[in-house]
Amino acid sequence: MASATTTPPTNGHAPAQPAPPTPPAPPAPTPAAPPTGFNAGTPGGELALCPYCGHRQSNRVQCERCKGLFEPLSRQATQNAMGPWYLRDEQNPFRPGCSFEKLKALAEKGRVQRDSIIRGPTTRQFWTLACNTPGVAVLLGECHSCHRRVSPDDYMCKSCGVVLGYTGDRQHMGLSPIKLLPGEASPAAVASSVMGTSDRRPHGPVREIPAITPAPAAPVQQRMPEPAPVTQAEPEGPAPISAGARLAERRRQSRRDAMRVAIATIIGVGVMGGAIGAVAMFSPSSGDAEAAQAETPDQP
Numbered sequence: 001m002a003s004a005t006t007t008p009p010t011n012g013h014a015p016a017q018p019a020p021p022t023p024p025a026p027p028a029p030t031p032a033a034p035p036t037g038f039n040a041g042t043p044g045g046e047l048a049l050c051p052y053c054g055h056r057q058s059n060r061v062q063c064e065r066c067k068g069l070f071e072p073l074s075r076q077a078t079q080n081a082m083g084p085w086y087l088r089d090e091q092n093p094f095r096p097g098c099s100f101e102k103l104k105a106l107a108e109k110g111r112v113q114r115d116s117i118i119r120g121p122t123t124r125q126f127w128t129l130a131c132n133t134p135g136v137a138v139l140l141g142e143c144h145s146c147h148r149r150v151s152p153d154d155y156m157c158k159s160c161g162v163v164l165g166y167t168g169d170r171q172h173m174g175l176s177p178i179k180l181l182p183g184e185a186s187p188a189a190v191a192s193s194v195m196g197t198s199d200r201r202p203h204g205p206v207r208e209i210p211a212i213t214p215a216p217a218a219p220v221q222q223r224m225p226e227p228a229p230v231t232q233a234e235p236e237g238p239a240p241i242s243a244g245a246r247l248a249e250r251r252r253q254s255r256r257d258a259m260r261v262a263i264a265t266i267i268g269v270g271v272m273g274g275a276i277g278a279v280a281m282f283s284p285s286s287g288d289a290e291a292a293q294a295e296t297p298d299q300p
């Protein structure tokens with residue numbers, strides 16, 4: 001029974017490590033039952049699917065990859081330790097997230113360090129260094145904001161006054177509100193969506209490390225996650241091109257207009273000259289013609 005709970009592989013854990021999570025309440029009364037995975041007997045054939053890391057294998061008792069046991073108590077123990085915190089681990093990228101308590105235990109064991117890459121509710125689920133993560137840096141004896149020394153029990157940083165601790169339940173992901181992106185609505189609606197609900201958290205979550213990485217990368221990365229600017233670039237892209245085209249078109253148009261004016265002037269002058277000449281030529285006989293016309297009615 002006790003051995004049944006040995007391997008709940010939660011995120012951030014070395015695969016073979018036995019489970020720190022507390023022995024769970026007895027959920028399933030069949031510890032001796034032949035241990036099969038949640039998804040044992042997948043369509044793939046006789047392979048079992050590890051419920052913890054998704055590895056498919058023939059072993060139906062324990063995962064060859066993450067070492068998790070498949071029987072019910074181990075599953076429950078893993079479930080108990082699950083939560084919205086993730087420790088980036090390239091060796092085991094498919095582990096479930098862990099609870100804050102679990103993360104805290106990992107920090108106390110030295111498995112989370114200031115340059116560990118984590119994400120969770122206080123980072124809005126963006127990957128962040130542990131030393132910049134509210135609620136986690138304090139566990140490492142560091143203020144996430146000013147990076148001065150603090151005690152893991154401190155509520156508030158004595159240097160900068162920021163609140164250090166984290167209180168949240170395991171269901172809380174900490175995601176920021178959804179905002180409209182350019183193209184999804186009218187520009188006015190997008191603007192008010194982006195500007196209006198700018199929720200400023202007490203402590204910026206996606207700040208970069210002060211000591212390890214110099215500032216330049218920080219602002220860029222901070223903004224990258226915000227979806228708006230990325231897509232904003234698209235509408236702006238075509239704009240300069242069409243503006244230039246418009247300018248060129250305007251220049252062409254004004255050149256055309258100037259030509260037209262010149263031609264019209266030449267024609268006008270020519271016509272005027274011709275008209276004057278004609279008037280001069282026909283003026284003597286025109287009086288006769290008028291007289292003849294005037295006389296015409298009288299003729300019959």
Ligand SMILES: [Zn+2]
Pocket residue numbers: 050051052053054055063064065066067068
């Ligand atoms: Zn596994």
Ligand SMILES: [Zn+2]
Pocket residue numbers: 143144145146147148157158159160161162
């Ligand atoms: Zn501070």
